[in-house]
Amino acid sequence: MRFAPPNPLRIADRASGLNSLSVRSHNERLVLSLLLQSEATTRLEIGEKTGLSAQTISVIVRSLEQEGLVVRGEAQKGRVGPPTTPLMLNSEGAYSVGVSVGYRNTHIAVVDFIGNVQHQRVMPHKTADTFDAPEALAIEIHQAIAGLSESRQARVAGVGLALPTPPIRSGPDHDVLHRYLEAELRLPVFVQNDITAAAGGESLFGTARQLQDFLFFYLGARLHGRLVLNHQIYNGNSPLSYDVGVLALERALPAGDPSAARLWEQHPSWPPMGPALADWQQACAESLIKSTQALLQFIELKTVLLSSFVPPEICIALCKLVQQEIPFVNAVVGRTSVAPKAVGAASLPFSSRFMVN
Structure with missing residues (x-):
């Protein structure tokens, strides 16, 4: 399957007030998984990717439409044969x-x-x-x-x-x-x-939606990493993190600096902080680069994804520093910038x- 999210500590389905969304068949989950990973998919594409028969797909799609989980897009014309109608998730379905x-x-x-x-x-x-x-x-x-x-x-x-x-x-x-x-x-x-x-949110909703393998970093109070291979998220054997996050920048600011409070709030940009910000960015980029280079000795990866609540311009600058040092790796910023x-x-x-x- 394209995206296999990490199993939550509690994963058993059970009926709630949402009876129509309770226990689902494997085939229904298969179709919904495909729709969750792409903006629009045709019945033909569902059949090619799942091996389900056209009749089975029709029954499943009809059921999901009745439940309000799936809607039809506009018919695609201009191709050989009759127009095809893409299917997509109903944003209001759940x-x-x-x-x-x-x-x-x-x-x-x-x-x-x-x-x-x-x-x-x-x-x-x-x-x-x-x-x-x-x-x-x-x-x-x-x-x-x-x-x-x-x-x-x-x-x-x-x-x-x-x-x-x-x-x-x-x-x-x-x-x-x-x-x-x-x-x-x-x-x-x-x-x-x-x-x-x-990392799972970026895989399901964000920049990593179409990625199979990538190295994920989250920049918060500290810098954390996760490895994603074949859509599976690996935590590692210990909760290792690096002390180059926002907390380190806060400590580097002069006592009483009003900028410190804004570091933890969501703003489109941070105020000028002088050398402290530049030094922190360099230290953070070095940790990103060293971690990526160490992993690349054992695994071939093409993408590094950086997610954070800090202003996008900060993440973009960090990704550029990583890209300059490791040009054959695509360093990108996560899409989910609002409370990732x-x-x-x-x-x-x-x-x-x-x-x-």
């Missing part, structure tokens, strides 16, 4: 909530079936590296879902939790938080490591309930 517990903030994102962010909320932490407000989080999720119309609320497939490993310094145990939210929200909750979730880990978390219910694992 919704998901993603939650990412970070170093300074907890992000909540509601996304539609094709990854568009419908609502976003931010919960600042009282102090860095702490999270002690599961009750407030449940309220924020309820309010985020309430931002959808009543008919769309009925199509929420679940909640994804992107949590750091190891857990942040102060906060509830992952299993405790998972069980609490599931009981409070009355929705299935799926848990995954935050960096792995971000939360959007990745939102992909978990979709991958668990609709895709072939």
Whole structure:
């Protein structure tokens, strides 16, 4: 299968208020997986890629159309033979909530079936590296879902939790938080490591949608990496990260510098920071380059993908530095710049309930 997302810690399907989106057959998941990975696909292409018969495909497509998960595009003319009608996911067919517990903030994102962010909320932490407000989080999720119309609320497939490993310094145990939210929200909750979730979000919704193999980096408080081979995300044997992230830049700024607070907020650009920013960018780029070069000794890769909540211009500059040093590798910026880990978390219910694992 083109995209096999990482298995969440909890992956079993179960019926919720969304009865039509409960347990699906393998063939239905196969078709939905193809549609999730491409903007439009014809019945003929589905048959070529899956080996399913035309009759089976027609039955599945008809069922998915009736459920509102799939819609037809405009007929494609100008080819030999009769016009072909592409099939695509209905963006309003399902919704998901993603939650990412970070170093300074907890992000909540509601996304539609094709990854568009419908609502976003931010919960600042009282102090860095702490999270002690599961009750407030449940309220924020309820309010985020309430931002959808009543008919769309009925199509929420679940909640994804992107949590750091190891857990942040102060906060509830992952299993405790998972069980609490599931009981409070009355929705299935799926848990995954935050960096792995971000990589999965880019694979499902973002720049890596058509990539089979790539090296994924997430630039947050620290710099983290994941290897993706044949659409499988590999975590490695330890939660290794590099101290060249936003936290390192914050430490490098003079005490009381007002720019420090803006580092953790989503802005289109950062204010001038003088030599501190240039030195930090160089150190971050060196870590990206060294990690990539070390891996290339064993595996042939053509793409390095950098995802982050920092301004796109910063990520673009870092990718250019990597490209200059390793010209045969394509260094690209992730598409999901609005709360990437939360959007990745939102992909978990979709991958668990609709895709072939």
